Amino acid sequence: MVLPPDQDPKFRGYARPEMLVSTQWLADHLGEPGLVVAESDEDVLLYETGHIPGAVKLDWHTELNDPVSRDYVDGVGFARLMSAKGIGRDTTLVIYGDKNNWWAAYALWVCTLFGHPDVRLLDGGRTKWLAEGRPISTERAVTAESDYPVIERDDAPIRAFRDQVLAHIGMPLIDVRSPGEYTGELLHMPDYPQEGALRGGHVPGAVNIPWARAAADDATFRPREELEAIYRDEAGLAPGDDIVVYCRIGERSSHTWFVLHHLLGFPNVRNYDGSWTEWGNSVGVPIRRGAAP
């Protein structure tokens, strides 16, 4: 950890307070050596309309994914990407984005596949920074290239594959999609186009907790006790549970993964990034329709 953790009292309630920084902390540390700020948005043009001064752009679609096979970049690709953004292995990387940090959490999860030692989210993301009237810039950040080492991706601790989910049925599963997608009434997000799943519904046993419930109106994460009420009291998760989360392609569930693992401290949480676009097209896997898990 190059930069000190944010001592904001709100974060002390979380299992890993050092995973978040406040807008004030970021404003205070902007430009310091050892810190790189990255914006990762759903709308791939939003960065160009104005971003936190000095922030680099991290594009989930073109940069984190392998361009051909449905997978993430490999160790060489990740090293190339990080180096181009001026991120070193010892850099404190702060990621933020639009829509309650939806894609920022996804980018953080991908960085975690490569074990980047110090990567944090900006609590409240782009929305809060703008709402507070803090400075933005349209200048594309120019960063000196760094020399990021090639680290092989380690999927096992935080990533689940289809057959592992199949074997996981009966253990805690959280489906973070909208209620309509969960029941099988919709094959895609409300107001979003159909993305080609042939069957609707959910993995048997999965509890439906839409991802954005973890976010407050100002796009920050809800405080610890409110998150406990949602995920422990309502979803029934217990300490030590082995949990799998999923959505449509694994982006919304990265946000819930962050909440469960880093804010609530569940040690074993895996994100099934194949998610419904894989499950709903797989031959022979069990599917449940309707509101009951």
Added chain:
Amino acid sequence: MTAPTARNPRLGEIAGEFAAVPDSERLTLLLEYSDELPDLPERYAGQHDQLERVVECQTPLFLAVEVGSDQVVHLFFDAPREAPTTRGFAAVLHAALDGLTAAEVLATPPEFVTQLGLADLVSPLRLRGLAAMLARIKHQVSEQAPR
């Protein structure tokens, strides 16, 4: 069959403009388009019920199509500034089609969407939004155009 670009030279010009810039600048070009999208005229402002919603787009986009007695088509869009990609798509279609005749608009080939070279830069979901926008415009034009 006449080449579609021959009917509407603007399609080829816009596709050429996108093809002429390197990948890294293509999104910037789309952003420049998004800045040029005209505001909704007074008569449509705040009147979403009079506009057609393009549900295939990832962010709310509303559209109005008018075909005059002279067969000339006018397009009106309402897309939020915080959704620049969707706005950019609307602006490209506005630049390509507004002011043409109904027949010219209807002759727009669906491939125009892929000729912009954006497939590797934006997600397939978004490109489908653009394709849907074009399809809805053509549908409205065919409904309204007197034959």
